[in-house]
Amino acid sequence: MILVFGKTGQVATALQRQGEVTALGRDAADLSDPAACAKVIEESNATCVINAAAYTAVDRAEEEEALATVINGDAPAAMARACAAKGIPFLHLSTDYVFDGSDDAPWKPDDSVAPLNAYGRSKLVGEKGIAQAGGRYAILRTSWVVSSHGNNFVKTMLRLSQTRDALTVVDDQIGGPTPAADIAATLLRIAAPLGAGQGGGLYHYGGMPWVSWKDFATEIFAQAHRDVTVTGIPGVQYPTPAARPHNSRLDCARLTQDFGIAPPDWKAGLAQILSELEVT
Numbered sequence: 001m002i003l004v005f006g007k008t009g010q011v012a013t014a015l016q017r018q019g020e021v022t023a024l025g026r027d028a029a030d031l032s033d034p035a036a037c038a039k040v041i042e043e044s045n046a047t048c049v050i051n052a053a054a055y056t057a058v059d060r061a062e063e064e065e066a067l068a069t070v071i072n073g074d075a076p077a078a079m080a081r082a083c084a085a086k087g088i089p090f091l092h093l094s095t096d097y098v099f100d101g102s103d104d105a106p107w108k109p110d111d112s113v114a115p116l117n118a119y120g121r122s123k124l125v126g127e128k129g130i131a132q133a134g135g136r137y138a139i140l141r142t143s144w145v146v147s148s149h150g151n152n153f154v155k156t157m158l159r160l161s162q163t164r165d166a167l168t169v170v171d172d173q174i175g176g177p178t179p180a181a182d183i184a185a186t187l188l189r190i191a192a193p194l195g196a197g198q199g200g201g202l203y204h205y206g207g208m209p210w211v212s213w214k215d216f217a218t219e220i221f222a223q224a225h226r227d228v229t230v231t232g233i234p235g236v237q238y239p240t241p242a243a244r245p246h247n248s249r250l251d252c253a254r255l256t257q258d259f260g261i262a263p264p265d266w267k268a269g270l271a272q273i274l275s276e277l278e279v280t
């Protein structure tokens with residue numbers, strides 16, 4: 001039995017659509033109580049655990065770093081220790097926001113981390129706690145997750161297009177939009193081999209080709225046939241509580257080497273999302 005933490009989120013929803021999983025919502029397992037999450041694993045008959053729950057409100061985390069750190073740091077670490085004790089693999093997601101975004105070379109899994117914001121710091125606490133738990137694990141760092149479900153940049157752009165015919169969007173933050181459906185498929189595909197001893201550790205999994213948020217917005221409006229003029233602006237002209245990295249490009253070669261999985265094509269994923277949303 002594959003046990004999933006998270007029920008309503010983008011990736012948790014995709015996992016339930018694609019796999020035979022037992023998904024736990026906040027009512028069944030609240031990540032602000034790490035010991036309770038560990039106990040759920042201990043008392044389960046899980047053969048594998050996937051954590052798809054997280055504190056993902058990047059700007060709000062600046063004011064709630066302690067809570068974000070419990071949810072994104074302490075809870076996954078406790079889950080990983082419970083999995084290690086049971087001898088079952090633990091799969092987890094992390095983020096491009098653990099990097100500072102300097103230069104423009106794609107980030108490799110072993111590159112130095114230096115988060116610019118509280119959310120990134122909280123996710124890094126989780127990464128380290130999982131590595132120290134001593135069990136088999138895979139952490140997929142992904143970026144710019146989108147789906148027809150939940151909150152994401154695609155949904156924000158479509159909503160804004162109902163009231164606006166022009167938008168300014170930052171063009172100096174570059175990364176890979178990643179469909180939640182592809183993340184779920186990848187997690188489900190690597191779970192068994194990981195449990196059997198193949199691979200393990202830190203991986204990158206982000207969509208291709210790399211784009212700026214501005215070029216992403218432009219493609220969303222093109223595919224959705226929305227007549228919105230998008231003008232690029234530097235991030236300094238779009239002030240937010242949390243700083244965001246300029247360079248979020250993820251080098252996904254290790255996942256290809258260990259599991260034969262290539263990064264997803266986000267433009268195809270976007271078309272699928274728009275069709276699910278019945279935007280034509």
Ligand SMILES: NC(=O)C1=CN([C@@H]2O[C@H](COP(=O)(O)OP(=O)(O)OC[C@H]3O[C@@H](n4cnc5c(N)ncnc54)[C@H](OP(=O)(O)O)[C@@H]3O)[C@@H](O)[C@H]2O)C=CC1
Nearest residue numbers: 008009010011026030031032053054056093095142144145
């Ligand atoms: N979204 C993105 O752009 C990116 C996400 N990631 C990572 O990918 C993973 C999945 O993200 P995504 O699917 O987008 O997340 P979402 O923001 O769509 O969903 C977050 C999920 O976590 C749950 N959750 C939040 N707090 C708690 C809590 N205290 N107890 C139990 N459940 C809780 C939410 O439940 P509820 O509905 O009850 O609030 C929801 O199901 C996360 O680890 C995230 O850090 C990485 C890079 C980019």
Ligand SMILES: Cc1cn([C@H]2C[C@H](O)[C@@H](COP(=O)(O)OP(=O)(O)O[C@H]3O[C@@H](C)C(=O)[C@@H](O)[C@H]3O)O2)c(=O)[nH]c1=O
Nearest residue numbers: 056058095096142143144145153168169170213238244
């Ligand atoms: C709505 C809007 C946003 N923006 C900018 C702000 C920001 O730099 C960028 C994206 O905004 P968002 O708030 O959607 O993105 P953000 O919440 O920062 O998304 C991040 O979420 C976390 C969970 C991750 O792990 C990251 O990989 C990343 O996906 O677009 C504009 O320039 N114009 C706009 O009209």
Ligand SMILES: [Mg+2]
Nearest residue numbers: 056057058152
């Ligand atoms: Mg957001």
